[in-house]
Amino acid sequence: MGTGGGATGVLLKNGTWNGIMGDLINGISEVGICAGISLSRCVKIPAFAGRSTKAFCIVWSLCVLTIVTVYLSKIFSLFVSPRREISPGNLNELATSDYDIGMTYFGGLLFHTFKSSPRVEYKKIFSRWSPLKPYECLKSGFKPKFACLSYNTDFDLMLYSLRGDIEHLLTHKRLSVFEIPMGLPLEKNSIYSRGFHSAMSSAFECGLFKKWVINTGAVDRLAKTGILENEMKQPNVDPDVVVLDLMHLKGAFNSF
Structure with missing residues (x-):
């Protein structure tokens, strides 16, 4: 009688068992052999389990190395060249920013322009500005979060940027240069x-x-x-x- 309690053979990759299985229980016989082939299939045995594990470890190591490299490069760039805040590019952005605003009160032209303008951004700027001398306004303009509104400091700005000291501070030097403002015909009852x-x-x-x-x-x-x-x-x-x-x-x- 065959019970299938013993077997010898090879389990193929597709799950097929190729070999001899079974035993005999008989009180008289000393040796009994039952030969047979089982065509049933089980779960497929992975052929390259070790290689897939190695591939997973290699891919994970490359991901970790990439993340660490990008992180270190970002940290290095922040210390070497810190990211600067984008300055306002127009009066509308300046009005909605948290910048301190200074104006040069030179003849009242800039003052009356912002005071009498119906534009909303002009009114916001006018409510926040502080009157400064041209040199003081220009010097404060190099500080963070400060905007200098002026129409008579272009020459000084060029001069100071070219003649700054070792600490990039502004220098003041008297020159035999003067400016002559020339007026244009104005409308009747103009604010100017x-x-x-x-x-x-x-x-x-x-x-x-x-x-x-x-x-x-x-x-x-x-x-x-x-x-x-x-x-x-x-x-x-x-x-x-x-x-x-x-x-x-x-x-x-x-x-x-």
Whole structure:
């Protein structure tokens, strides 16, 4: 009688058993052999279990190495070149930012522009600004979270950026440079009328208009006549002597 209690053979990769199985229980017989082949299939035995484990470990190690490398590179970049905050690019962004705002009160032009404008961002900026001198506003503009609104510091900005000291601080040096604001015709009852009249009257009293007429036509006169006239040259007067005229007297007794 075969019970299948013993077996010898090979379990193939597809789950098929190829071999001899079974035994005999008999009180008389000493040896009994029952040969047979089982065609039933079981779960397929993985052929490369060791290789898949190695492949998993290798892939996981590469992932960990990549993550660590990216993390260290980010940390290194933050220390070497810290990420700077993006500054406001227009007045609308400046109005909604947390920047401190300074303005230069030069003739009232900038002041009246923001005060009288119906735009919302102009009103927000005007409610937060603080009046500063051009040099102070420019110096504070290099600090974080500060915006300097000015129209008369372009030359100073170029000068200070080229002549900074070793600590990149601003330097102040007197120069024989001056600026002459030139006005344009304004509409009636304009908010700039008061400053415009004040500047133009001062320029007229000091003789700027007369000098402008002379200097503007000097090139044309030189091209036509070949003679460069000197308005200060008078007969029987030493060229080194400054002759006082009505313009000098007006400027001497003019108070603002």
